[in-house]
Amino acid sequence: MKKILFILTLILILPLSLACGSPEEEAISPQLIKEGQQLYTTKCNKCHEIKPIDTHVRTGWISCVERMQEKDPTWISDEEREKITAYLSASVKE
Numbered sequence: 001m002k003k004i005l006f007i008l009t010l011i012l013i014l015p016l017s018l019a020c021g022s023p024e025e026e027a028i029s030p031q032l033i034k035e036g037q038q039l040y041t042t043k044c045n046k047c048h049e050i051k052p053i054d055t056h057v058r059t060g061w062i063s064c065v066e067r068m069q070e071k072d073p074t075w076i077s078d079e080e081r082e083k084i085t086a087y088l089s090a091s092v093k094e
Helices: 002-020 030-047 058-071 078-091
Strands: none
Touching (some): 030 078, 058 078
């Protein structure tokens, strides 16, 4: 009887937990994407030629932007980094 309850619980709860998704999968607002695109164009282009977005996957862009921020934290703030990575994350495939 306990096994049956356990199995039924898994059958009911597992699909719900999978449907919830992770915070990273939440929709990014169009305004945040637009601001991120503007920052990407102005901030990244200041030091080097802008790369096409498809040159990196999502995680590659995140680490790239973090490296650039580490080089000069006064040039890219935490808020700007979040906007840039939001734009890049919304624009590339996994």
